[in-house]
Amino acid sequence: MTARRVRAAAAGLVAGLVTVGVGSVVALFTGAGSSPLVAVGGAFVDATPAWLKEFATSTFGTDDKLVLQLGEVAVLAGLAALAGLLAAWRWGAGATLVVALAAVGGLAAMSRPDAGTLAAVPSVAGGVAGLVALRLLVDRLPGASHGPDARGPALERRRFLQAATVAAAAGLVLLVVGRTVGAGARAVRTARDALRLPQPSTSAAPVPAGVQVQAAGMEPWATPPADFYRIDTALVVPQVDPATWSLRVHGLVDHEVTLTWDQLLAEDLVEAWVTLACVSNPVGGDLVGNQRWLGLPIRTLLERAGPHRDADMVLSRSADGFTASTPLDVLSDGRDALLAIGMDGAPLPLEHGFPVRMVVPGLYGYVSATKWVVDLEVTRFADASAYWTDRGWSPRGPVKTQSRISVPRGGADVPAGDVVVAGTAWAQHRGVTRVQVRVDDGAWADATLADSGGIDSWRQWRWTWPAASAGKHQLFVRAFDPDGPQSGARVDVIPDGAEGYDTVDVHVH
Ligand SMILES: Nc1nc2c(c(=O)[nH]1)N[C@H]1C(S)=C(S)[C@@H](COP(=O)(O)O)O[C@H]1N2
Ligand SMILES: [Mo]
Numbered sequence: 001m002t003a004r005r006v007r008a009a010a011a012g013l014v015a016g017l018v019t020v021g022v023g024s025v026v027a028l029f030t031g032a033g034s035s036p037l038v039a040v041g042g043a044f045v046d047a048t049p050a051w052l053k054e055f056a057t058s059t060f061g062t063d064d065k066l067v068l069q070l071g072e073v074a075v076l077a078g079l080a081a082l083a084g085l086l087a088a089w090r091w092g093a094g095a096t097l098v099v100a101l102a103a104v105g106g107l108a109a110m111s112r113p114d115a116g117t118l119a120a121v122p123s124v125a126g127g128v129a130g131l132v133a134l135r136l137l138v139d140r141l142p143g144a145s146h147g148p149d150a151r152g153p154a155l156e157r158r159r160f161l162q163a164a165t166v167a168a169a170a171g172l173v174l175l176v177v178g179r180t181v182g183a184g185a186r187a188v189r190t191a192r193d194a195l196r197l198p199q200p201s202t203s204a205a206p207v208p209a210g211v212q213v214q215a216a217g218m219e220p221w222a223t224p225p226a227d228f229y230r231i232d233t234a235l236v237v238p239q240v241d242p243a244t245w246s247l248r249v250h251g252l253v254d255h256e257v258t259l260t261w262d263q264l265l266a267e268d269l270v271e272a273w274v275t276l277a278c279v280s281n282p283v284g285g286d287l288v289g290n291q292r293w294l295g296l297p298i299r300t301l302l303e304r305a306g307p308h309r310d311a312d313m314v315l316s317r318s319a320d321g322f323t324a325s326t327p328l329d330v331l332s333d334g335r336d337a338l339l340a341i342g343m344d345g346a347p348l349p350l351e352h353g354f355p356v357r358m359v360v361p362g363l364y365g366y367v368s369a370t371k372w373v374v375d376l377e378v379t380r381f382a383d384a385s386a387y388w389t390d391r392g393w394s395p396r397g398p399v400k401t402q403s404r405i406s407v408p409r410g411g412a413d414v415p416a417g418d419v420v421v422a423g424t425a426w427a428q429h430r431g432v433t434r435v436q437v438r439v440d441d442g443a444w445a446d447a448t449l450a451d452s453g454g455i456d457s458w459r460q461w462r463w464t465w466p467a468a469s470a471g472k473h474q475l476f477v478r479a480f481d482p483d484g485p486q487s488g489a490r491v492d493v494i495p496d497g498a499e500g501y502d503t504v505d506v507h508v509h
Helices: 003-030 036-047 050-089 091-110 121-138 153-194 261-266 298-305 328-332
Strands: 246-251 257-260 270-277 288-297 313-318 323-327 338-343 357-359 373-379 402-407 412-414 417-426 434-439 459-467 471-481 502-508
Touching: 003 036, 003 050, 003 091, 003 121, 003 153, 036 050, 036 091, 036 121, 050 091, 050 121, 091 121, 121 153, 246 298, 257 261, 257 298, 261 338, 270 338, 288 298, 298 328, 298 338, 298 373, 313 328, 323 328, 402 471, 402 502, 417 434, 417 471, 417 502, 434 459
Parallel strands: 246 373, 412 502
Antiparallel strands: 246 257, 270 288, 288 338, 313 323, 313 373, 338 357, 402 417, 417 459, 434 471, 471 502
């Protein structure tokens, strides 16, 4: 091989290193399974025929994973070197191979069972970075397009070596950072997969089938965890190992209480359906979801700790430093305010607070739903403030009664005649008592409420609109709680939640 070819192959290898390095770091943000290396390895394991798996385990024993990984690295290194050689010959040919490899990584990541929506992003980002690195290095090969460097081959070689060393070092550092941080994530994921939740001492009341309105395009009453909105300040999902998790209850209390994971599992756990809502949810928005949670009532812990008479707030803190200020009376008044470990019958998903989070019916998440919770300080609103309060949001955040139209969609074209209008309304811990719909400037008409799954959950509704006149119409919805109708004047989400009627424009033809 000529020196040019050796360097071209090296350029490909370095570009490959940059690709997997960038990919594994980006994967820290999009989920452990989305790293191109992990995804391709996983897809390979799944695609391996049973006999070959059998052969690998019997031949290599528990080292079969290591053998697989070494094999994967060897194949990828070979392909990377080939991409370098191709790129030195025809840039387009080398670039095509890099794009094809990134596409394989992205498709493998997207096909993983736990793939998130951004699963392909690490491979795409890695592929782009790899292309840039390859281009920079190929341009520094002897006889590159701009011709041999007039100052001689020695200088030319040095320029190539410098660029290759810098790129290789950068790729290696990214890969090591991505793999080490990612390893923690994989360990916690494994711990979660191995968990079996205890049976609740108090099960949730059975939910009537009639909670669900049957209409095309209507959202499910129970939000699947995979579709449950996610809001937090964490760039990388905090990795909290249940084995080392503990919760400390302290502050204005008679006795400090600490609780370990095993102690928590041994408690009398309660199961409850609760609709969680974000204060940033705009009118008609979807930062709201309903699920069945399993956990220990927080009041049980507070009773053991014995709050002082002058305390009026619990400042909860997460492993990553987020804080929420929850009124002490809300946590003590008997509602299902939970230190939750389960969601939809399974351990909490990592991004929803594994292993332990708070869920408090009737309060927006920012003042109550601390995920990855590790500390409860009993204090006073006068003495302490929480994360979002320090950024201009209200210290207290009771959920406002709201409603939205889900069917028909905004801008829909519907034929004249009976049109099904349906949606959801919520007034957590007060209960939705009535929903009304209005067309244009007409009178409010009562919608039919679906069955109730309890006052802490949202409630679906349905109304049949006798749409007679063709043209553009506007639908409005409003919900009532025991105190009366929701407010109709438009109010922005900051500082304590949006107000106003959800509206939908439809065209009747
Ligand atoms: N640790 C932590 N917990 C948090 C937050 C956060 O940023 N960090 N955000 C809160 C907000 S604003 C909301 S609306 C809910 C959202 O919970 P979810 O992501 O499970 O839907 O979590 C709350 N708990
Ligand atoms: Mo929120």
